[in-house]
Amino acid sequence: xxxxxxxxxxxxxxxxxxxxxxxxxxxxxxxxxxxxxxxxxxxxxxxxxxxxxxxxxxxxxxxxxxxxxxxxxxxxxxxxxxxxxxxxxxxxxxxxxxxxxxxxxxxxxxxxxxxxxxxxxxxxxxxxxxxxxxxxxxxxxxxxxxxxxxxxxxxxxxxxxxxxxxxxxxxxxxxxxxxxxxxxxxxxxxxxxxxxxxxxxxxxxxxxxxxxxxxxxxxxxxxxxxxxxxxxxxxxxxxxxxxxxxxxxxxxxxxxxxx
Numbered sequence: 001x002x003x004x005x006x007x008x009x010x011x012x013x014x015x016x017x018x019x020x021x022x023x024x025x026x027x028x029x030x031x032x033x034x035x036x037x038x039x040x041x042x043x044x045x046x047x048x049x050x051x052x053x054x055x056x057x058x059x060x061x062x063x064x065x066x067x068x069x070x071x072x073x074x075x076x077x078x079x080x081x082x083x084x085x086x087x088x089x090x091x092x093x094x095x096x097x098x099x100x101x102x103x104x105x106x107x108x109x110x111x112x113x114x115x116x117x118x119x120x121x122x123x124x125x126x127x128x129x130x131x132x133x134x135x136x137x138x139x140x141x142x143x144x145x146x147x148x149x150x151x152x153x154x155x156x157x158x159x160x161x162x163x164x165x166x167x168x169x170x171x172x173x174x175x176x177x178x179x180x181x182x183x184x185x186x187x188x189x190x191x192x193x194x195x196x197x198x199x200x201x202x203x204x205x206x207x208x209x210x211x212x213x214x215x216x217x218x219x220x221x222x223x224x225x226x227x228x229x230x231x232x233x234x235x236x237x238x239x240x241x242x243x244x245x246x247x248x249x250x251x252x253x254x255x256x257x258x259x
Contacts, residue, residue, distance in 0.1 A: 064112060081127035097114070207224045
């Protein structure tokens with residue numbers, strides 16, 4: 001029995017060695033086949049992995065905003081918000097399309113949509129701020145309510161007007177001789193609603209009524225029933241007849257009635 005075992009054992013060991021040798025050869029051949037196949041297979045082009053540079057997107061947004069606002073003046077400038085540098089967008093094969101987001105303002109704080117219509121389309125929104133500098137009328141001192149503005153109260157100064165929803169005055173002539181409707185702080189930009197024409201007639205005051213009766217000019221005493229600035233239509237009571245008529249304020253304390 002031991003002889004049989006001894007005669008079989010060497011055969012078994014030899015067969016295992018052969019099996020291991022064949023397996024190594026098969027494995028090596030498989031690896032070689034895969035390597036050859038990989039070399040022969042079409043490789044993805046470098047463009048498939050190209051990424052749209054964040055700097056290019058920001059530059060395109062800046063150019064879009066400058067063109068949209070006609071920014072030819074050197075003080076005007078655009079601040080494009082930060083785009084996450086980790087963003088991996090496929091490089092667009094076509095020019096980027098830009099547009100204002102719904103409700104976005106042309107100037108001031110705004111948001112611009114950037115769209116790629118290439119083979120791998122994408123869309124992002126980029127925050128930005130557009131500053132527009134203009135010469136505007138500002139106060140040189142604090143101005144109380146009802147004060148008549150003169151040269152000592154105002155001056156022209158270059159300011160960013162992009163966020164001024166109430167507007168502004170570009171010429172001192174638009175402010176001189178007008179009255180502050182509310183207190184004005186020093187250095188503030190004056191908007192049109194902050195001023196009103198000087199009242200030449202006040203309600204309850206005695207006024208002079210001027211009227212034409214044919215070729216004759218008639219002058220009467222009256223009582224103003226309304227406040228009025230130059231050119232305003234106001235009601236006035238004729239103190240002689242008691243009649244109430246309507247006329248135009250033509251000067252301080254004078255109302256012209258055209259019959």
